[in-house]
Amino acid sequence: MLDYAEPVTKLIDEFKRLPGVGHKTAQRLAFHILRVPEADVERFVEALREVKRKIIFCSVCNNLTDVDPCRYCASPSRDRSMICVVEEPYNLVAVEKTRSYKGLYHVLHGSLSPIRGIGPDDLHLANLLPRLKPENNDGVEVQEVILATNPNTEGEATANYISRLLKPLGARVTRIAMGMPVGSDLEYVDEVTMDKALANRHEM
């Protein structure tokens, strides 16, 4: 026998499909939904529908967007000679928050991971190479591709793979540096980061 009436059980099961949600949380969320006014639920449902209906991949950079090309790719004020490659849309947001990078982006939607069955063909890579041709980039030649994939083994492998693809095309390929978080005391930096920062020290 089910613990709850069928519609409640169904809702709990749906919540449990969400990442990071276990049985207890799913139960709590379901009972929250039961308590709130119907208008709130309608608004929630509409938000879910809308995001699925309106959000698409930018045909140039693969960022999530509601207009194509996305706002970055369409903006006349962005520097079209630079492309920053990131794994996920939220990584793009992290780079964007610096306000110091004015170039374009390319979102891969993942990183290479053979054990999870993710190879080069599963990444949004196919449309990166054509972007390096001026005729596909408003006549501007790409001077530099910055590889800002994550600093773990999968991100490293992805960056390495892409640099092997791009180097023969003549563009400058760079990898973001790893090391100390700025604005923090040395003592709060974990040892692995400190170790990397020491290894990557530079002349003053």
Add this chain to the structure above:
Amino acid sequence: MLLESLEVHNFRNLSGKVSWGAGLNIIYGDNGQGKTNWLEAIYLLATTKSFRTQRLQEAIRFNEDLAVVRGLVAQSQEVQREMQVNLQGSTKSILINGKKESVARYLGQLHAVAFTADELDVVRGTPEARRKFMDRGVVSLHHAYVQTLADYNRVIKQKNRLLQDASELEMSLEQAFEVIAPWNEQLIKLSTEIHRARVDYVERLNDVLERRLFERENITIRYVSSLEGKGDLSDYEALIAERLRLRLQAEIAAGYSLIGPHRDDLEILFDGREMRAFGSSGQQRSALIILDLAAISVYYLWHNEYPLFLIDDVDAELDRKRISYLLEYLEGRTQTFITTSKESLVEQFVARASVFQVSDGRVVSDASKEQLISSATGSAESI
């Protein structure tokens, strides 16, 4: 560092609090009472791991929810810290002075070297046990090395999958190279780091090895790279890069990684012969003690303080003469914890030890030297 006291709840069959001595501590009792469990609790407090099991939830007392191991550690005369490991279900939390801490910060507060029956694999088991021995040693000096090892194992796992795929999908060598190269690139860097760290560690061990502590035979150790004889090891990075290139086809045929420090070994010789194959079990035990003592000295030279030394079932592993040599050597160095079921051993060493009798998981009596010297009349002087 000094473990002043240890309080345990629901960890295996243990409960209660014990105040330890600064030098030699003898944990004594009949078999099955929980002597080794006390050593395991100390090891857990120091390393957050067990020397017995990978699955720590097994160590929570049956029908209980939460196991707690808490110790008071003197870092110096003035500085004391309370360290604590909680086991709850499959989760482990670690605390310093009652506040949660990250593993990276917790490790290094207290360090322990354990001599146990399982650890004998180092001298008579597979190369994996010896690689682990070296890696434990390197980590005791550089904690960041933990990440290097984790990354290395991860890259090997990813590459092995590609090697399997390459043979199953019948990829051409060029195709295989294209997908494997990004992983080999990382392997080259990580392998070089691991090779350098282990070679350096074995050199340090060699510098302090008490080659003839117990025997007339001379013990020597040497790091054996799996790339030995394949080229110039002094330029390891270039050598492994070349080997990875040359052996790609063989690796695809095998379906797993053939090249790298996961195939290396530590050679342990006595009078030039291999300990693993030719050593008697007594010689093997002596060799392991000598290696452990060297690890302790290397730790001391680096950190300027001694780790704890834990010796399980000292009687089963070493004869009396060796135990005497060993305990004499350790005096004034490590805070040492040994377990035994032999009353005669307790009597022999009582003059210089704190003795704790364990029954059903509890320490039922702890005797200071003065008390026991008077009760074990004569035997103390006869050492």
